[in-house]
Amino acid sequence: MTAPLTIKTLTNFREECKKDISSGKYCIRICMTGCRAYGAEEVKEALRSEIRMRGLEKSVEIRETGCQGFCAKAPMLTIDPIGIFYQEVTPADAADIVVKTIQNGDILGHLLYEDIKTGIKMPTKDQIPFFKLQNRRVLKNCGIIDPKNIRHYIAADGYGGLAKVLSEMTPEDVIGEVAASGLRGRGGAGFNTGAKWKFARQSPADLKYMVCNADEGDPGAFMDRAVLEGDPHRVIEGMIIGAYAIGARYGFIYAREEYPIAVEHLEIAIRQARELGFLGEKILRSAFSFDIQLKKGAGAFVCGEETALIASIEGKRGMPRPRPPFPAQAGIDGKPTNINNVETYANIPLIIQHGAGWYAGVGTDKSKGTKVFSLAGKVNNTGLVEVPIGMSIKEIIFNIGGGIPKGRKFKAVQMGGPSGGCVPEKHLGMPADYETLQTIGSIMGSGGMVVMDENNCMVEIARFFLEFTRSESCGKCAPCRLGTKQMLEILTRITEGRGRIDDIDMLKNIGENVIRSSLCGLGQTCAKPVLSTINFFRNEYEAHIRDRRCPGAVCESLVISACQHTCPVGINIPVYIAAIAEGDYVQAAEIIRERNPFPAICGRICHHPCEMKCRRGVLDEAMAIRSLKRFAADKYFETVQEPPPPFPKTQTRKVAVIGAGPTGLTCAFYLARMGYPVTVFEALPVGGGMLMVGVPEFRLPKTVVQKEIEYIRQRGVEIRYNTPVNVNFTLDDIKKMDYSAIFIGAGAQKSQRVGVPGEDESLHGLYYGLSFLRDVKLERDIYIGRRVVVIGGGNVALDVARSALRIHGSGKEEREVHVVCLETRDEMPAFEEEIEEAIDEGVFIHHSLGVKKILSEQGNVAGIESLAVASVFDTEGKFSPTYIPESEGIFPADTIIMSVGQAPDLSFLPPDSELERTKWKTLVVDSNTLSTNIPGIFAGGDFVTGPTFIIESIAAGRRGAVAIDKYLRGDTSRIVFIDEKQKITDKAIDEQLKEVEEEKLRVKMPTVPPEERTGDFREIELGFTEEKAREEAKRCLRCDLEK
């Protein structure tokens, strides 16, 4: 190494370094920090030997860098000057990289980043949204330079800020510049750094200390680690400048012992800086002397608190003490001490070199500059993200982070670790800055963002944080020591299903007191995760306490297997899948019928929330639960010819059910199973309700519905068709027929009007979704023109559009079907699968378009006047469309089908009925027992809730049956459904567990090709063969066996 530099010789030395480094060679940059955990070392060695073998050492440099940021794709490398970015590289790729890419200039397709949405491959960093949308200032060198070589840092203008400070600025100038930049403490508190330095400068003392808090303890935060590992000199330079400003002689970097690479790189950096004269006596031959010592933490979260950190540096137990005196007055050894976080120091050289004005050019009014966030958890692009302060959280998670993996739903993001709070979906539009997040009980903190999806339980997350803070509480002050323990006990009780309803208020009470009365930051923030999850996810707490349900299907004491727990009717999924694996299909169908009398129907059209929670889905792909259900049911009907025996009638009191839809028939079926004589009154000549008239034939054939209704009838349920309940035949009439209880499951079959000018039901060519589907299904004559416009973005709208494509009639060949909806593709309520199928079949979908007016000519539909949509939902996430003014357009059509939703039709109830109704014209029922205000009358399903999913309708029917049974037995307790464990044979266990370990993707459902589909209404899905079904069934991980 060169002898100590001076301010003058530094400039020449820098030129020398630059020349050394950029000698026109190829440079392969490979991350040797974070990526090491994923085999970067082996990749580097393979590349090195490949290069040596081909004698390319002179022309190809392999540079070991720090974190390049895109950690999700580790190990990664970039090849310059061509600028290629390769991800998930293995040692086996080394030869191709050297020969094909470097020697021949060919790009290796399989190593390129593929855009999540479009599937387009992107060879260079600047094309990838993850990098493109960032503003990397603090992380500028990270992943570019070799952090173990000070010359790299110097070549990248390193220590230029220090030289400037020493040669032309007074300490007051430095403090003024930093204050003017608006930089605020990046550790989380957000105190103005310049102001902090001013206090330390003004404290009179013979000796002052400068401390870098590198005890990054927040679980979920790793930006400091990346900076220390990837660009340690930047932090050191920032510290030296700060020391000059406040007049400190000695400094400490307090780094976590859990970060061995950071410690190693810091040790190297400090040594090199000393050798070149950046540290030690008379820095760069100026009058200023300063040196840094590295202190390793010993694993105590509380040491992130500044007074505790000071105690730990002094070799004591890391316990905080009351302030004042503040460290700026009396810190280490009673001397004035300034403590800043790693990222704060890393900003300093930038401010000095580029000026406060440049620095404050980005950010918000109150918070300037950029912030590094660490994205982790349930997000596609985990890694380090640097953006201007104030960027919306949504943009960070969805545009840079690429959204949530595997199509799952976002639930919340935890900001600021155990000291922060969660941000739920409705607040995603918030800017990530210090002040705004505090308004909803969260914080920006040190920048850790842990994303959670629908498969996380918020109560369990709160418990997790409390477990952490309880164990990290130093015990010095009572509120924190006892409060964390008390809160943890209550949270544990709730997650174990032993919670009490007043526990929620108790948690709030304790939490608020701990925050108010604790000594240090740990205690003053430890209750935040609890309070914020109660604030935003109170329903999850209540579900645990009142219903023993865990909506995320996580809590071990409540959940046997996540799929079963998530199924609204609680089908014992792993056990019936095991029966399929064993080849016992009839048994499988019977297991399903324990909870759901419609296996063949649900096997076709259920929206399968179970599959979203499937643990196999974490490994590779979720089990095809719905398709297996269909297989079992179809096999049942294929092999069992004998009609099943009716359930024995053990009860004397009779029950009436109104409506033979899925809810009514389910209710009747389970009442019959419990021994009650049941009669179903149905207005139409056919049963099945929506299933029969609202779901198109190509998704659910009539014959399937008929078979399942017949099965229910055979088990002893009497169904009276053509028996509408109305003014001539009222509920009172039914009561008089000696029915002890009545269940109303009349569905939601009234199409909603859009309510725009020109919407005249008598127009020729204007239809409503549900009646259209019914007419199609019943094969009635329908006029349909050449240009069909369907209005709506839900599943019914797509069913309508796809049916319209298939209807026979003149001009079918030229027919165009357009769907016009308010939402963007991502916002559409329809299922992704159905959207894709509709597009494949030739349906055109027009997004972000609203209807202003229906146009007509002489009683015939002529088209719509459209308006462009600005936004569909408000900042709270509520449906509240806004339009772009003067964006009207004409959309010609000769057939318009309105499909914007359905509502229950209460017109059959006499106006003077005593049944209590809501202002939305639905019945008032107790959500637990489904009882109305009149004893003995119950109601449920779409009739009460409005349209939902088939499985929810079935669940309501089952709940109704249980409620009526309890009512008739005089049992007034709440209904609680608890998952039950079933016995299974050892044979099944052995056979299955043998095969589950290796990766195996799920079996695809065979379908009719799109070009053959639209000719008629034949069913699209063909069903599994026996061989395929068993192959799929064997993929099940059998989570139920772990309990």
Place this chain on the structure above:
Amino acid sequence: MKKEPIDFNKISAIIEKHRDQKWALIPLLQKVQEEFGYIPPESIEPIAEALRLFPSQVQGVITFYAQFSLKPRGKYLIRVCRGTACHVRGGKSILKIVKRELALEVGQTTEDYQFSLETVACLGACFLAPTMMVNKTYFGKLSPPKINSILRQYEK
């Protein structure tokens, strides 16, 4: 393998380097622990004497910090991350599997002193969650089969 007898010369050498130094307790303990894998209780008194502390102060610091152990640890220290990101990605079941495979509870060491099992608040490798560390090597994106192959690598 049995618990090795402690080489007191080594302890004395470390202590002597730090004798009478200011604020040296934690670095000294870190060196002892690095050398022996734990802090032999027998070393508390000589350390206290060298730094002019009470043995109770030394003991207090040892028990305060998670890094220090007064019990011998295995050749390979497995630290399963219990950080938030690992937690939301199933870190709990990773710990369960490691416990089952090694037949150890957290804080315990196998009889042959091959493995010790601990949890850690966060390894700062959240992007690879769920993660664990064996001595100073990180392992990420863990799954049940992967854990088995990692552990096999370190078996005798």
